[in-house]
Amino acid sequence: MSLNLVTLLYLLASVCFIQALKGLSHPTTARRGNMFGMVGMTLAVLTTAALIVKLSDMKAAGMVYVLGGLVIGGGIGAVMAKRVEMTKMPELVAFMHSMIGLAAVCIAIAVVAEPSAFGIVAAGEALPVGNRIELFIGTFVGAITFSGSVIAFGKLSGKYKFRLFQGAPVTFSGQHPLNAILGLAMLGSGIWFTATQDWTPFIIMTAIAFVLGVLIIIPIGGADMPVVVSMLNSYSGWAAAGIGFSLNNPMLIVAGSLVGSSGAILSYIMCKAMNRSFFNVILGGFGQDAGTVAGKQEQRPVKSGSSDDAAFMMSNAETVVIVPGYGLAVSRAQHALKELAHKLGEKGVQVRYAIHPVAGRMPGHMNVLLAEAEIPYDQVFEMEDINADFRQTDVVLVLGANDVVNPAAKTPGSPIFGMPILEAHQARTVIVNKRSMASGYAGLDNELFYMDKTMMVFGDAKKVLEDMVKALEAL
Amino acid sequence: MEIVSHTVTNLIIFVLAIYVGYHVVWTVTPALHTPLMAVTNALSAVIIVGAMLAAALTQGDLAKWMGTAAVALASVNVFGGFLVTRRMLEMFKKKDKSEKATQGAQH
Numbered sequence: 066m067s068l069n070l071v072t073l074l075y076l077l078a079s080v081c082f083i084q085a086l087k088g089l090s091h092p093t094t095a096r097r098g099n100m101f102g103m104v105g106m107t108l109a110v111l112t113t114a115a116l117i118v119k120l121s122d123m124k125a126a127g128m129v130y131v132l133g134g135l136v137i138g139g140g141i142g143a144v145m146a147k148r149v150e151m152t153k154m155p156e157l158v159a160f161m162h163s164m165i166g167l168a169a170v171c172i173a174i175a176v177v178a179e180p181s182a183f184g185i186v187a188a189g190e191a192l193p194v195g196n197r198i199e200l201f202i203g204t205f206v207g208a209i210t211f212s213g214s215v216i217a218f219g220k221l222s223g224k225y226k227f228r229l230f231q232g233a234p235v236t237f238s239g240q241h242p243l244n245a246i247l248g249l250a251m252l253g254s255g256i257w258f259t260a261t262q263d264w265t266p267f268i269i270m271t272a273i274a275f276v277l278g279v280l281i282i283i284p285i286g287g288a289d290m291p292v293v294v295s296m297l298n299s300y301s302g303w304a305a306a307g308i309g310f311s312l313n314n315p316m317l318i319v320a321g322s323l324v325g326s327s328g329a330i331l332s333y334i335m336c337k338a339m340n341r342s343f344f345n346v347i348l349g350g351f352g353q354d355a356g357t358v359a360g361k362q363e364q365r366p367v368k369s370g371s372s373d374d375a376a377f378m379m380s381n382a383e384t385v386v387i388v389p390g391y392g393l394a395v396s397r398a399q400h401a402l403k404e405l406a407h408k409l410g411e412k413g414v415q416v417r418y419a420i421h422p423v424a425g426r427m428p429g430h431m432n433v434l435l436a437e438a439e440i441p442y443d444q445v446f447e448m449e450d451i452n453a454d455f456r457q458t459d460v461v462l463v464l465g466a467n468d469v470v471n472p473a474a475k476t477p478g479s480p481i482f483g484m485p486i487l488e489a490h491q492a493r494t495v496i497v498n499k500r501s502m503a504s505g506y507a508g509l510d511n512e513l514f515y516m517d518k519t520m521m522v523f524g525d526a527k528k529v530l531e532d533m534v535k536a537l538e539a540l
Numbered sequence: 541m542e543i544v545s546h547t548v549t550n551l552i553i554f555v556l557a558i559y560v561g562y563h564v565v566w567t568v569t570p571a572l573h574t575p576l577m578a579v580t581n582a583l584s585a586v587i588i589v590g591a592m593l594a595a596a597l598t599q600g601d602l603a604k605w606m607g608t609a610a611v612a613l614a615s616v617n618v619f620g621g622f623l624v625t626r627r628m629l630e631m632f633k634k635k636d637k638s639e640k641a642t643q644g645a646q647h
Contacts, residue, residue: 082583083560089576090567092632099629102579103622106586110618113589117596127596130604134595134611142620149624151631154574161581161620164613168587171610175594175603182597183590195547298577305584306554312590313546319557321587324580326561331573422570429573436631447570 074112075316081105082320086327092442109316120184151437152394155426156221159294163214165301166278169207169308170271173200176311177267183312191262196311201255203307204267205274210300212278217293220282221426229279232287240284241348247277285346287426288391288505291335292346294427299328331428338422338448340474340484367502367514369521372532375462375496378520379533380540382459382494384415386451388487389431390424392465392499392526401530402464403438408537418445419452419487421469448487455491463489463497463513465526467505472512481509495519498529575628582621588614 081101088098118125149157177200181188185196192200219230229235251273257266285293302324309317336343379385387406393399406416418440424431435445455461463470470489473479489495490513497514501523504510513519522529568576591614594607 078586079557082586083564085579085583086561086564086568086576089572089579090569092569092572092629095572095575095632096626096629099575099579099622099625102582102625106582106618106622109586109589110592113592117592120597125596127598127604130595130608131592131611134591134608135615138612138615139619142616142618143623145616146620146623146627151628154578154624154628157620157624158574158577158581161578161617164616165581165584165587168585168591168610168613171606171613172587172590172594175598175606175610176590178600178603178606179598182599182603183593195545199547294577298580301584302580305587308587308590310547310550310554312593313550314589315550315553317586317589318550318553319560320583322554322557323561323564324584326558327565327568327576327580330562330565331577334570334573420571427574427577429571429576432571433574433628433631436628439631442571442632445571 068116071112071116072315074108075314078105078109078112079316079319081108082323086323150397151399151433152397153222154430154433155290155294156218158427159214159218159221159297162294162297162301163211163218166207166210166212166214166304169203169304170211172308173204173207173311174267176200177262177264185311185313194259196313197259197262198255199307199310201258201270203304203311204271205251205255206300206307207304208271208274209278209281210297210304212275213282213293213300214278214297216279216282217290217297220285220287221290221294223287229283234286235283240280244277244280247273247280251277281347284348289339289346290426291423291428291430292332292339292343295328295331295335296347297328299325299332302326302328335423335428338485340481365515367521368517368519369523370496372522372524372529373536375498375520375522375529376533376536377540378494378496379409379414379460379462380412380537382414384454384458385409385417385460385462386455386458386489386492387416387418388461388463388466388470388489389418389420389435390464390466390469391426394425394430394434395465396525396527398464398525398527398530399434399438399440401527401534402435403440404534405530405537406440406444408534412537412540416444417451417454419448419455419489420445421448421466421485421487424466424469448485452488455488458492460494460496461489461492463495464530465499467499467511468509470511470513471505471509473509479509489513490516493518496522498522498524498526500525572629572632575625578621578625578628580621581617582625585614585617585621588618 085098085102088094254266254270302321306321420431472490474481474484474486591610
């Protein structure tokens with residue numbers, strides 16, 4: 066197998082990877098796209114295996130190590146993919162980002178130890194300066210991706226006592242100067258490494274990068290996780306591209322760049338949906354005063370009702386729009402929701418779903434949860450497509466969402482002014498299900514809850530929805 | 541004639557690939573952003589190619605074990621990423637039962 070053939074097969078795999086992303090433009094083509102991705106990956110791995118056999122003069126004893134790693138890692142991956150609950154997808158994705166980051170660091174170490182094995186230089190020769198810079202970049206991006214993703218994973222799962230794994234931002238004075246100093250120190254050791262190809266600066270640089278990954282994620286609050294997860298997604302791509310540069314492998318560069326730009330675009334979409342700049346999110350500390358701000362507010366009367374009242378109102382409506390939020394994911398209420406929608410459908414009520422881009426803990430999270438409950442995707446609408454319809458909607462049912470339906474976003478001077486919202490307040494009647502009157506992530510009171518046309522139904526989303534279904538059955 | 545360095549060729553590929561990525565990703569429907577992230581996880585695991593070279597072709601213990609570890613880490617993503625994406629996309633498949641429910645909802 067000539068190197069030209071290997072490179073051409075890698076090109077074919079790269080095209081498959083592009084097709085995999087392209088397929089995701091519509092649910093009907095997405096599965097074929099995923100197939101392309103798998104074919105491309107298989108092609109890449111088999112080609113590399115053939116290359117290894119050729120380069121090791123048909124002995125290929127080293128393939129034992131490859132197969133060992135493949136079986137262990139692949140087994141773990143397959144089991145996780147099969148078992149993971151859809152509500153836990155953000156954690157799984159964060160976990161997988163950390164895998165890429167760590168793998169990139171491991172490969173970089175192997176390259177520094179034995180560059181000749183990768184065909185970059187002849188045995189015993191030093192690495193060219195260009196490859197050293199690329200290695201430096203691939204390593205630090207990988208290390209930051211790894212430790213940052215571990216923190217993001219902890220924050221997303223929210224079940225660990227460890228302070229750094231809690232949703233509330235960790236801030237301290239001098240945080241940003243410290244990060245800047247560490248960043249410069251890392252850059253310094255990188256330059257040192259580029260000049261000498263020495264292990265000492267490489268180790269210092271990698272260690273600082275691991276610490277930096279932790280430090281840049283801890284000040285970011287739990288509800289900003291959609292941005293963080295997208296950003297780490299982007300980083301993992303750049304790490305792969307960096308490794309591709311140092312190994313002179315165009316396929317890695319293509320795949321890495323695709324992933325890198327994908328993550329960057331998702332971060333941009335998420336920031337835009339919160340009307341905040343990327344730097345505002347990354348610098349962190351947002352939503353820290355949530356408790357105190359809400360506490361200062363005087364108690365105002367809200368109209369609260371039972372699940373039965375709510376079910377009655379919805380059954381008399383012609384059109385119902387459901388706004389699912391993070392609360393739905395937390396209480397795993399998607400199947401109960403489907404049941405409710407089904408019952409309403411039987412009574413001739415038109416049910417649709419309105420999804421805010423930042424609902425949930427990662428981009429598109431709500432869509433997956435609804436799809437899991439077998440809610441047809443053509444009943445699920447994005448914000449821009451349904452906002453104009455709220456005016457003609459009889460009942461809006463808000464499930465565990467807060468900031469994304471807060472009309473304060475229309476008031477100049479409000480901290481969330483300018484954030485695009487689902488205009489639930491335009492509907493004739495609004496039913497809001499929440500666990501309590503606690504304020505949302507932005508720490509703001511929500512005017513929607515105090516409107517005359519709004520009825521609050523307090524309680525866990527799943528319990529409330531199940532009660533509603535029972536009430537509908539009794540009607 | 542002077543030969544163009546690897547780094548420059550790589551840079552050309554890099555810039556063009558970002559360009560392709562930018563345009564392709566904007567066509568992805570927001571409803572499938574979670575599968576997008578899962579599949580990109582699998583795609584960046586293509587660094588398994590580098591990991592395989594490290595595991596199979598190096599001589600020293602350090603490089604060999606680093607390579608093997610990287611193969612294992614990357615294959616978690618290769619398998620996990622594609623399989624979980626497939627699982628999610630199956631959910632977006634239209635089912636006969638839910639189609640009836642749609643019709644019921646619209647009448």
